[in-house]
Each structure stands twice: as structure tokens, then as C-alpha cells.
Amino acid sequence: MATSADDLRARRKSASENCDRWLSQVWVPAPERLRRLAEAATEEKYDSYGHGGDIEAVEQEVAELLGKPAAVFMPSGIMAQQSVLRVYADRSGSKRVAVHGQSHLLVHELNALEEVHQLRIERLTSDPRQPRPDELAAIPGKLAAVTLELPLRDPGFLLPTWDELVVFAAACADRGVPLHLDGARLWESTPYLGHSLAEISALATSVYVSFYKGLGGLAGAVLAGPEDLIAEARRWQRRLGGNLYTMLPYAVAAREGLRTSLPLMGELYERAVEVAMALQGEGYRVVPDPPHTNSFQVYAPRDAEAMDLAAVNRMERTRESICGGWQPAAVPGWSWLELVITPHTLQWPVAEITKAYGELLRG
Structure with missing residues (x-):
């Protein structure tokens, strides 16, 4: 049975709220963040x-x-x-x-x-x-x-x-x-x-x-x-x-x-170049190649609906968030998103990121 767009959005929201590991999101629970800011x-x-x-x-x-x-x-x-x-x-x-x-x-x-x-x-x-x-x-x-x-x-x-x-x-x-x-x-x-x-x-x-x-x-x-x-x-x-x-x-x-965060910019940029190169070896394309900053676009040879469904399925199974929503690309059958390398990303080995994204393409 096909998954409707509304159902998928609801599943993504629920899965995201239950995640305990994020690849690129700069996210801290609100009470913890506010306590940390008060101390700072x-x-x-x-x-x-x-x-x-x-x-x-x-x-x-x-x-x-x-x-x-x-x-x-x-x-x-x-x-x-x-x-x-x-x-x-x-x-x-x-x-x-x-x-x-x-x-x-x-x-x-x-x-x-x-x-x-x-x-x-x-x-x-x-x-x-x-x-x-x-x-x-x-x-x-x-x-x-x-x-x-x-x-x-x-x-x-x-x-x-x-x-x-x-x-x-x-x-x-x-x-x-x-x-x-x-x-x-x-x-x-x-x-x-x-x-x-x-x-x-x-x-x-x-x-x-x-x-x-x-x-x-x-x-x-x-x-x-x-x-x-x-x-x-x-x-x-x-x-x-x-x-x-x-x-x-x-x-x-x-x-x-x-x-x-400012002292990490050089390290984040280097990791972005490494991740971009690894994803291309998995079948993705990146823009620009190589990245100019810690952020770049990732293009997948699979339509956005299939990529979104694969991402939500994986998030529900692993409680890990590795990407946001996929958008249709100009080329039919392809999709894309922005990937931002943050301090969270430095906790993920490049090989683990590559494997996770490979799972999305294999569905």
C-alpha cells in the first residue's frame, strides 16, 4: 500500500522527535540549552x-x-x-x-x-x-x-x-x-x-x-x-x-x-570535502565539487518520494537522523537536498556516513 505525503510527513515528524543521534543538526533539548546559556x-x-x-x-x-x-x-x-x-x-x-x-x-x-x-x-x-x-x-x-x-x-x-x-x-x-x-x-x-x-x-x-x-x-x-x-x-x-x-x-x-564553534570551521570544511568525495563514490553527485564551505548540495539518482520514504524508514529503525527532506531535482528521477556539516558530524566516521547514505539509495 502506497504511503501518502501527509502520512510520510507525520511519520517523519514522529521519527525525528524520537531520534537520539543526529548527523548534521545543531540541536540540543530546550531545557538543557537554556541551562547552558544561563551558565554562559x-x-x-x-x-x-x-x-x-x-x-x-x-x-x-x-x-x-x-x-x-x-x-x-x-x-x-x-x-x-x-x-x-x-x-x-x-x-x-x-x-x-x-x-x-x-x-x-x-x-x-x-x-x-x-x-x-x-x-x-x-x-x-x-x-x-x-x-x-x-x-x-x-x-x-x-x-x-x-x-x-x-x-x-x-x-x-x-x-x-x-x-x-x-x-x-x-x-x-x-x-x-x-x-x-x-x-x-x-x-x-x-x-x-x-x-x-x-x-x-x-x-x-x-x-x-x-x-x-x-x-x-x-x-x-x-x-x-x-x-x-x-x-x-x-x-x-x-x-x-x-x-x-x-x-x-x-x-x-x-x-x-x-x-x-568558530574555531572548528577549518575542521568542518575539511570534513565536508571528505564526505562529499565519499558520497560520490556511493553513487551520489555533489554541488559544488569539491564543496566551497561546510555545506553543499547532494543529488541522488532516485526520485524524492522514494528517498524520503527510505530516510523515514531508516530513522524509525535506527533512531538516527541523517538528512532532511528530499526535493525533486531538475533532472527527472533525481532528487536533492542540502547537507550541512556541523560539530555533530565530526562524531560520525566518514565510512559510517557513507554507509548510511548508501542504504537510502538501496532503499
Whole structure:
């Protein structure tokens, strides 16, 4: 008897809740996580409407890591990037912002830049790669800002080479337009680029980084850049409702991630390359090959429904979660998902991961 999609979703949810081992999920039971965060809090006072306490401490830490004069903590990266791009637009007198056609700003934010701030989007390219200087040159007229998403998540967590990044940044500088880095996963990008966070950030006027992805925080982001730019961004944070009475849990979790997860980025990247190579030997394909960060896309020569069913069956049998849901690929009969290598993954030998994924293909 065939399994309906609703039944499979219900089985997946139930099986996931009963798992006691995870391959890539940064997951800790809520009570345990909250107790750990309480112990990690180092400041005696709460932050108040974005000032003082652990909020101020994490802003200073990230500003130093990125080599920027100032930084502001915000509840979300969407708010952080809306704020800084609005400041650039107001300063320049232009509402035109150049972005990649597959960037998070366009694909996942309900057209916020146009709907909320009336910004005009100029697409550098929509190809599955980082944009080139000639594509920037092909956009005429005055631009308020140019953004780069490092890595570009939707096409496969893609990065430029260091030399390509330097050349693109120089093209922005020559044109006199600010370069803003959408660095939601900038922490994870340093091993492939071969340069420090500060060296990467020095190529741009402003940088946004996230805390709940590679660093495993609860939520939150930091926007870093020149002092006057950050001061203006704080005003937009207030206008957008981002000055919460306290953001203590987010700040404590962010600082914990900086201490515990950030030093692992090189090891996570190396493990991603090893796992990607092993999965290809099992019959999968990966994008990019090899990975540019600790995250990459995995393609299976089997349809999504069959892969999902195999994954749920295995999860129910072993109480191990090795993947999320599979999606239909562009090639009929193939499916794909994103695989993120986290500190949890380091507890799994590569051979065990390969065997587990091999079981999915064999069904």
C-alpha cells in the first residue's frame, strides 16, 4: 500500500522527535540549552533596548573579528541588511541596489527591499556562480550599493576565489559604490578563501554576519562597518521594531558560538570535502565539487518520494537522523537536498556516513 505525503510527513515528524543521534543538526533539548546559556552569561546586567550587557560585548567582539570600527546587534539578518541598504540609498540619492538574482535578498524575503523601502533591484546575474566585474560595469547609472552573498546559498553555497573577490571589490571601489557583504555564512567561508575574517571584510564597506547558522545560536545578527554608517543603521533598527527590551539570550548564545564553534570551521570544511568525495563514490553527485564551505548540495539518482520514504524508514529503525527532506531535482528521477556539516558530524566516521547514505539509495 502506497504511503501518502501527509502520512510520510507525520511519520517523519514522529521519527525525528524520537531520534537520539543526529548527523548534521545543531540541536540540543530546550531545557538543557537554556541551562547552558544561563551558565554562559558573563555580564551581570541585562542589555536594555540594544545597549549594555552581553549585547555590547558581542558587538565589540565581532567588530574586532571583522576589523571594523563599529557594529550593531539586530534580531535578524533581514533587518540588518534592510537597514544598511536603506542608509546607502538615502546617502547616495539613488534607490538602485545591485544584487545577484539568486541572493537571499530576492528569493527569501517577500520582496522586502522594494515593498518596504522602495529600492530598485539591479540584477548582476542570475547564473549559478558569483558575479563578475564586467556584469557590474554593464549596469549603467548611479548605484546606492552592491551586495555579495558569501557564500551564495541557493545554487550550492558558492564562493569566488580570493583573487576574484579582490578584483570585484576593486571594481566597486573604482566606481565609487559601497560594497556590502551578505555574510550569513561568512564564518564558514574563511577556509576556502584562505584569508581571515578581517582580511575578507576589509574589501567591503559593511558586513553582516549571522549567529544561528554555523555558530548554532538561537537567532540574531551583527552589522559592522564605519561608525557613522552603524549609527544610522541603528535608527532604522528602531524604525523596523528591532530594539527589543532585551536580547540577552540571543547575545549569550552568539558569544558561546564564537567561543566553541568558530574555531572548528577549518575542521568542518575539511570534513565536508571528505564526505562529499565519499558520497560520490556511493553513487551520489555533489554541488559544488569539491564543496566551497561546510555545506553543499547532494543529488541522488532516485526520485524524492522514494528517498524520503527510505530516510523515514531508516530513522524509525535506527533512531538516527541523517538528512532532511528530499526535493525533486531538475533532472527527472533525481532528487536533492542540502547537507550541512556541523560539530555533530565530526562524531560520525566518514565510512559510517557513507554507509548510511548508501542504504537510502538501496532503499
